[in-house]
Amino acid sequence: MTESVAAVEIDGVTKRFDDVVAVDNVDLAIDDGEFFALLGPSGCGKTTTLRMIAGLDLPTEGSLRIFGDEVGMAPPDRRPVNTVFQAYALFPHMTVRQNIEFGLRMRRVRNPELGQRVAEAIGMVRLAGMEERRPDQLSGGQQQRVALARALVNQPKVLLLDEPLGALDLKLRQEMQQELKALQREVGITFVFVTHDQEEALAMSERIGVMSEGRLLQVGTPREIYERPASRFVADFIGRTNLIEASVESPTMVRLADGARIAAETSMPTGSQVAVSLRPERVRLQPRGTAAADGSSLDGEVCDITYLGHAVVYAVTVGSTSVEVRSEGEVGEPFAPGDEVTINWDHGAAAVVAD
Ligand SMILES: Nc1ncnc2c1ncn2[C@@H]1O[C@H](COP(=O)(O)OP(=O)(O)OP(=O)(O)O)[C@@H](O)[C@H]1O
Numbered sequence: 050m051t052e053s054v055a056a057v058e059i060d061g062v063t064k065r066f067d068d069v070v071a072v073d074n075v076d077l078a079i080d081d082g083e084f085f086a087l088l089g090p091s092g093c094g095k096t097t098t099l100r101m102i103a104g105l106d107l108p109t110e111g112s113l114r115i116f117g118d119e120v121g122m123a124p125p126d127r128r129p130v131n132t133v134f135q136a137y138a139l140f141p142h143m144t145v146r147q148n149i150e151f152g153l154r155m156r157r158v159r160n161p162e163l164g165q166r167v168a169e170a171i172g173m174v175r176l177a178g179m180e181e182r183r184p185d186q187l188s189g190g191q192q193q194r195v196a197l198a199r200a201l202v203n204q205p206k207v208l209l210l211d212e213p214l215g216a217l218d219l220k221l222r223q224e225m226q227q228e229l230k231a232l233q234r235e236v237g238i239t240f241v242f243v244t245h246d247q248e249e250a251l252a253m254s255e256r257i258g259v260m261s262e263g264r265l266l267q268v269g270t271p272r273e274i275y276e277r278p279a280s281r282f283v284a285d286f287i288g289r290t291n292l293i294e295a296s297v298e299s300p301t302m303v304r305l306a307d308g309a310r311i312a313a314e315t316s317m318p319t320g321s322q323v324a325v326s327l328r329p330e331r332v333r334l335q336p337r338g339t340a341a342a343d344g345s346s347l348d349g350e351v352c353d354i355t356y357l358g359h360a361v362v363y364a365v366t367v368g369s370t371s372v373e374v375r376s377e378g379e380v381g382e383p384f385a386p387g388d389e390v391t392i393n394w395d396h397g398a399a400a401v402v403a404d
């Protein structure tokens with residue numbers, strides 16, 4: 050039996066630019082055929098990580114393997130990877146076909162292989178019929194497809210994508226997300242997709258790596274990252290959440306400053322200062338006193354109501370904090386500011402997060 054080897058394996062990689070630590074001791078293994086997203090705010094080190102995989106930057110420390118081969122110091126053209134950037138960098142004076150062929154011609158690939166591979170790449174990105182147009186005769190989405198085809202035609206084992214949809218408006222962006230996801234399934238190669246847009250990462254990827262200030266904070270499936278954030282940063286960065294300050298009372302219970310208790314599992318020691326993450330859409334609002342005191346409810350008072358059409362958002366004052374409650378598909382508005390209420394949630398919706 051052969052052991053499966055990671056498509057990309059990053060071991061203790063650090064990248065410094067003078068005194069800036071752009072990437073800080075990152076360990077990461079990306080599986081063969083996986084759609085992996087690197088997610089984090091501007092400046093957290095996503096592009097630098099991608100550039101090191103591509104060979105466009107060299108790590109200051111650590112090692113990097115692609116399909117088991119050490120490539121830490123290898124030049125870009127010696128790596129089975131291709132990169133698609135946000136600025137597509139198409140050659141403006143060349144046609145779609147010439148743009149896509151360019152890399153193959155440089156490597157002296159000739160017909161009939163050249164023609165076959167180009168036609169295949171054009172088919173994959175659905176640009177048939179547009180081969181003779183120049184980039185300025187294409188829409189943003191079509192230009193993005195040319196950039197993709199130009200990378201795919203080289204048959205890389207790993208495709209690196211750095212905010213490839215960043216220049217597109219929201220609707221086109223969402224269409225391209227679905228298209229890219231389908232394309233990745235079809236070609237089966239490993240995609241490493243960089244984005245600062247958490248919804249995009251959740252919608253597209255099999256696993257997400259969340260970065261902040263050069264460090265990789267958490268790696269997991271979209272569901273794991275959303276439901277079980279490992280830190281305040283991740284809980285807050287992915288979607289909206291309520292972070293309620295608390296201290297650990299037992300492995301299954303935390304206590305708020307005013308003495309109220311919330312049932313939630315934690316491995317943090319007794320007395321640790323933590324926060325409980327409660328997603329607004331997991332919390333329900335009921336008239337005061339209707340929920341059992343089982344550690345999955347709190348008493349509060351409605352302080353503000355925001356009508357969003359598809360949802361109503363309530364701000365509920367609970368002790369010294371405000372908890373956001375999001376009610377989807379509500380027809381009327383059964384509560385008014387000043388109402389005394391009880392908020393409750395299913396056991397398990399409360400996640401304890403430390404720093
Ligand atoms: N060539 C360079 N010289 C000096 N500092 C750099 C260089 N490239 C990146 N940095 C710094 O390294 C850090 C990480 O940058 P990087 O481009 O990887 O961030 P990013 O996560 O891709 O951000 P964005 O979402 O804005 O693209 C930043 O502080 C940046 O200023």
Ligand SMILES: [Mg+2]
Pocket residue numbers: 095096097
């Ligand atoms: Mg970047």
